[in-house]
Amino acid sequence: MQPYFFPYLGYFQLAGAAERFLFYDDVQFIKGGYIARNRILIGERDWMFSVPLAGASSNKRIVDVKIDLGKWPLWRSKFMRTLAQNYVSAPHRDQGMSVVEEVLELEDDGIGSLAAASVEKVIKAVGRTTNFQRSSVLAIRQDLRYEDRIMEICKQEGVDLYLQSPGGSELYSCASWESVGIKLRFLRPSFPMYPRKGPWVAGLSIIDVLMHVDLQELDAMLDKYTLFTN
Template sequence: MRLAIMQPYLFPYLGYYQLLAAVDRFVIYDDVQFMLQGWINRNYILVNGKPLLFTLPLEATSANKSIRDTTVNPKLFPTWATKFTRTLQQNYSKAPYLAPVLEMVDTVLASASGQSIADVSTESIRQVHRYLGLQSQIVPTSTGYQNTHLSGPTRVLDICRQEGADHYINPINGRSLYDEAAFAQEGIKLNFLQMEPVPYKQLKGEFVPSLSILDVLMFNAPAAVHELLQAYTLA
């Protein structure tokens, strides 16, 4: 059984979904420390041909709090949500799949105010997962591996054992964190996913890579996205 473990990101980039599609079970790491300046509550969309960072407002962010214990700011959220959806409507007005993507965004944001960012970001992942018809199972860690006393690769290995995984896949940027011999000792194959360049037609101008999955979905039908999801190598 192929397994991956990732923190919940808000409408993450294509490579995140490549990893999600490459495994049988995908564990959302939502009870670990919140990463300041990370991708848990923000990402990029395309505005006037350039990447624009959007950031969902949170209450009292701190690296000492878990992702699950970090909440969406209920005072700032309504104004932000209105502005964000308006920005999407204006800048992607000519995108062929604007309507279903906006519907997805509205579904995610409908009950986000005051909620845990873990729940909101996980819901953004689930909505895209459903839209694309992916078959992998999404599992939040907060439902209980009972191993929060562990950390780093030791905890990852314990989750692999509990899930009965025989193949663990991680993004390539985490390669230095994991020891292949330690996984092999547990009978677990270790691989790292490297995303390949996947340009697709945007509105005009030079292609802008590494944006939120929202940009990918605006310009590509689900069948075309499935092809993009295969554009990776395992090292």
């Protein structure tokens, strides 16, 4: 999966179900996607938050796109203040703020690294032991088409079961993967409702979930998915 910034619950269900999870970060950066942004509700209004980037372009790979460090300190401060105010009455506000604050302690200036950290640290917080890797550090041929490249990575890593998001069922055939000795399954996420002030909306950033449910309940929510084949 491409690394997304504080993605929705379904992304974490996929990451939590895996023993090893690959961030596909050496592919094209998609402007307007969820690599550098996501959404919560402010009151009853949908609000998109976006990390400031320097020279972001769809001609670059995700791993090569950088955060605008000149704008970062002010953006970070405003973002944290917005979250603190918006979730002032949320039952697990301190828990959520702590996780977000830890993620925003930059390890480097790459948006891919920041997005990956937003997934890794939430998975770690709920006690899962998923092993995370990034495709940019693997020695895989760049001339392979998308599916063949993923298949080659799985072969090199000794993978016998590959989990894919549900949209992959329109692109990949379980039979073709089985022919090379790898089981392919698609993970259909679910969105358990949780108490929150105001309307409940499925598919918000995991930040909203962190503010409203404790980590034990979130861990249980990660198992609310089904696997299917085609």
